[in-house]
Amino acid sequence: MRSALVLALSLLAAPAFAATPAMESLKLPPGFHIAVWTDKVPNAREMAVGTNHTVFVGSRDAGRVYAVSYAADGTVEKVRTVASGLQLPVGVAFHKGDLYISAVSRIVVLRDIENHLDAPPAPEVITDKLPTETHHGWKYIAFGPDDKLYVPVGAPCNICDRDSEGFAQLRRMNADGSGSEVVARGIRNTVGFDWRPSDKTLWFTDNGRDMLGDDLPSDELNHVTKTGQHFGYPFCHQGDTLDPDFGKGRNCKDYTSPVLKLGAHVAALGARFYQGKQFPAAYQGALIVAEHGSWNRTAKSGYRVMTVRLNGDKVASYEPLVEGFLAGENATGRPADVQPLPDGSLLISDDDNGAIYRVTYKK
Template sequence: MKYIAYLALFFGFTLNAQAESKQDILKQLHLPPGFSISLFADHLPNARSMAIADNGVVFVGTRQKGEVYAVQDTNGDGIADKTFVIARQLYMPNGVAYKNGTLYVAEVNRIIKFENILEHLDNPPKPRVVYDKLPSDQHHGWKYLRFGPDNKLYTAVGAPCNICEPDKDIYTSLVRLNPDGSDFEIIARGIRNSVGIAWEPETKALFFTDNGRDLLGDDVPPEELNQWSNKGQHFGYPYCHGGIIAETEFGKNKSCKDFVAPAWTFKAHMAPLGLHFYHGKQFPDSFKNQLFVAQHGSWNRSKPHGYRVVLVKFEQGKPVSDAAFISGWLTGSGKVLGRPVDVLEMQDGSLLISDDHLGVIYKVTYTP
């Protein structure tokens, strides 16, 4: 029964009816002094990764729901008052990215685009295929999608298993391609399941989260925050975990020194997903260029942990510490009230955080 409960958490199902209202849940969340959290958008089942257009329209992907939403705050009161369904019956359309009037969506096996989307929110056009040669495996198949400083699309292809040595190069890879689907290339390997990519604002270095393997115990292996710098780098999976733990079966003749070590690690099973470097002006200066990471929370740990947003502090372009920024979605009794997935910055410097457990988007603001 416990294993069924873990699976339910993993796939975003709610086992017990929420006794608390969503407003009651907000009151149980803990933030630093001066920060407040509210509901920006509601009734978005399985809300996952987010992207924002120049006019403030927020696009939201899902996983098992198979839909893509758009939400809009038309009167500027901090609450989205319009919701549109851009697409239905897609194959785990987790990843979304926006550029120059076009919405890009990453399904498991392809990337598609909706052109001139802002002009057709209430009557979306049929999507056009950008790239359709990705594996169709559902296991770790859902994807994050972001535009890099080079204007290329970046995503990752996960391992089709918990732990295995895939027989195709495309698995466990970080990839990039042009917006028209050309020049597809694998730029790194050894990545088990990355669902978060961001660039450090000053150095333009690419950082990505990676979820470690399951079923080794409560406290191993650590989850990873990695930094990519050169094409061809290998980040260890399935031979080495966290830069220090050799895999029993596949790592027998390997050394962890042969692979790129994580730039930072989190405790096992925290499930770090979406991340964002803050570059706005609303928050205090100490938050400038610091990294927010959504930790979705554990599913195969005897005592759950995670279910929070952490702030990873950077100095001279390198992570040096981390601490909880928002907590309270996991109660002292182990009850799960929400599961943060992605972090997005609005034009005014406020933050949006998606929650696929409650199907909402939160807004975090700061008042001195």
Template sequence: MNKFILTLSLTCLISLSAACQSRGEKSEAEYDARLAKINLPDGFKISMYASNIIDARSLARTADGKTVFVGNRRRRNVYALTDTNGDMVADKVDTIATGLRMPNGVYFHEGDLFVAEVSKIHRFPDIMNNLKAPKSEVIFDGYPTETHHGWKFISFGPDGKLYVPVGAPCNVCDKSEENKVYASITRMNPDGSDMEVYVEGVRNSVGFAWHPVTGDMWFTDNGRDLLGDDVPACELNHVSAQGDHFGFPYWHQGDIADPDFGQGRERSDYREPAYKFEPHSAPLGLRFYQGNMFPAKYKNNILVAQHGSWNRTQEAGHIGYQLRFIQVEGDKVVKSEIFADGWLDEETNKGWGKPVDIMEMPDGSILVSDDVNHCIYRISYED
């Protein structure tokens, strides 16, 4: 009888594994093997917060951190992940919305969930009391409809306004005269009124945050392609005032004039980046760490998710696929170092995972989404 039960159990496990693989899902053992490849500083630990969350992108959470919202780019869905027993592992998944157009951006604000499609901003009122049957309203539908750089990261700023980037609908082009919102970061009131351009010359930002002390905005921006493997750099930018222009499409990385659009444009008219990332390394989500779990040097400084290159030549090799720590003083970057890597297989020069967004949890740990390994990691620290 015991032998029969054992044989039946193994058969069930094999069948379950085959079913998961047929849906493209990974087993716990597969995820554990991949976690072991990730390198972190001494004292840090990485674990799984949620697995098999296909195309996990932008992250937002409730104030208590029990529910995490996840945006999507390719699968057209928005999810709510709940940790019902407090063990820092999501064990309940609700699908908030389906069939949306690149609903990458999510943000939880005063009880409502805001979701950004390519051309629209939705608000899901009182979302925590309506997880099973959420209703939404479109508060703004005036953004361009192009999907090239059309997916959006969103966040509320310290001024109570919702900030929304609008990427350039191209690798490099000048669309500003056609519509001033192209290649910008915009902002609006929570009800969608009074949308305005906040800063210009931003090719494709998929992450921004405000310094917890100064209140200044910092954002990542992805540099143009087809100028070679080693130029231009991707950028970390600091906003000094509304109306700042960061150069695109005329100047790249602060000191390279665009061969097609830079003629007659003065370098001094545009703000230079505060920090230059590796070219084509695709920095996306960034957060100022404000918790007390990590060592003191991380406090009020930046962690950035570098998604990784996609079109560098085989000879040059891929770069990115990592998390970077950046220390700032005022409007200056004073230190930069790799915080976590290992998502890029150096032998095959292929990335098995690509970090997208970073979010701090109430206990001081951070969550990191990965839209290629289809999961959300938790990184914690212990002396």
């Protein structure tokens, strides 16, 4: 049955898209099933799970943030707007009852939000000292196991060296906005990161630069093993390719190489470790990655959700969980984030269709 999803207009230039996906065209491993969870979240991006059957969704739609209330069986009951008028509020993070929202140069918080969904509180600013540039200025945010809020600051360009101005970095701060410090450098634009449950180390996706051709450079999956690591941008790409302009006189061995090359221009975004019990044991501890899809590649790449299995700090496998958002060269969906629910099912946001899908497993 073809889903009646509404195509959301992107704020950025994007390739032409065909009709929304027929759900039967989406391909998953045996035993997995996918369905539209809701189609009432325009430009849906990062998701965050509350403690009382609520999923919060950031967006680029008129500065809105949404709250999706769902029943014990996982079905959606109501979609509300809990904030509006914010600048590109793509990132959301739920922490101790409060909802933190990224808004380019600011981070704001809605206090005790689940008890005020019908009358949300006014956003409280915890910091307004982040850069104002909007190129790579929207931010995926998350609280780490150290109880600190992690906030990326993307490069305000395709390729440039502005580290001294605080760009191309991943930072962390206290929940009240104080104590900001740099965690990692040389990161062009990370729009997805999570901490591995077994050792609490941070793993993140990073989007490679454009305009070096169809096949260079690859997007990256990176692993932070110590504070202050430099991951190469803008000098070295994908761990082994010097930039034609900024790489002169540099050596890629001086920077931390990616754990995995994800593919050129796939636009790897949201990434979460799976800890649920619903999926088969082979998915326990795997990293699930949303690939938003290329915008300037001759033959499109990405437009899928991938599973990265690890063996220690090495990649054991990299294989699709959901494919079928491409019909030839016609794209019908763009996965932006992934978010497990407490019951072990997995949500996938699709900002092109203003939808969230739910993946379940049954033998």
